[in-house]
Amino acid sequence: MNSKFFLRPATMSDADCLLEWRNDIVTRQASLSPERVEVASHLKWLKSTIHNEHRKLCIAELNHRAVGTIRADKDKDKDGWILSWTVAPKSRGKGIAQKMLNAFIQGFDGVLLAQIKATNIASQKVAERAGFTLIEKSEGDDLYHYHRVCRA
Numbered sequence: 800m801n802s803k804f805f806l807r808p809a810t811m812s813d814a815d816c817l818l819e820w821r822n823d824i825v826t827r828q829a830s831l832s833p834e835r836v837e838v839a840s841h842l843k844w845l846k847s848t849i850h851n852e853h854r855k856l857c858i859a860e861l862n863h864r865a866v867g868t869i870r871a872d873k874d875k876d877k878d879g880w881i882l883s884w885t886v887a888p889k890s891r892g893k894g895i896a897q898k899m900l901n902a903f904i905q906g907f908d909g910v911l912l913a914q915i916k917a918t919n920i921a922s923q924k925v926a927e928r929a930g931f932t933l934i935e936k937s938e939g940d941d942l943y944h945y946h947r948v949c950r951a
Contacts, residue, residue, distance in 0.1 A: 802862055806902045809856040809868065814845050816865050816887070823888050829919045831883075831942075855880075859899045866890040869899045871911070879910030879946075884922070896922065900929045908951035917941040 809817065818841045820826055827833045836844075848856050853873035858865050866887050871880040882903070886895045904911070913931060915922045923943060927933070931945035 804861050804898050806857040809858050813858055820885050826885050867895045867899050869903050879912045881912045896925045906951050907949040911947045913945040915943045
């Protein structure tokens with residue numbers, strides 16, 4: 800069977816699954832903002848995100864089922880976009896993060912950055928396999944900073 804994987808822009812109809820994934824304990828442990836998110840603030844955030852030209856939020860689908868999300872935020876201080884990604888709890892361990900990152904990079908023109916917790920070995924490996932280079936290890940906040948220049 801041929802599996803069909805693609806990224807699409809997030810919509811308000813993705814609100815429930817995005818909130819569920821965001822509040823998953825494993826996701827929160829890997830996140831730079833580990834607190835739980837309430838429904839009202841999530842809906843407000845998603846609505847503003849969808850209409851924000853300095854943020855790109857995509858849903859990864861495999862065989863027409865949402866399996867993860869990848870987000871890019873325009874960095875005001877650096878000339879680049881900061882990436883973050885989350886794999887749906889039921890889809891972890893299946894290479895989804897790698898597929899999402901590779902799909903996002905295709906056709907992207909510019910600088911991509913990733914800030915990954917020192918304890919998040921899986922995401923570090925995903926970034927490195929996608930051609931990101933470790934440029935800094937921040938001791939104070941235990942973050943690894945990755946960088947990749949993409950040309951469309």
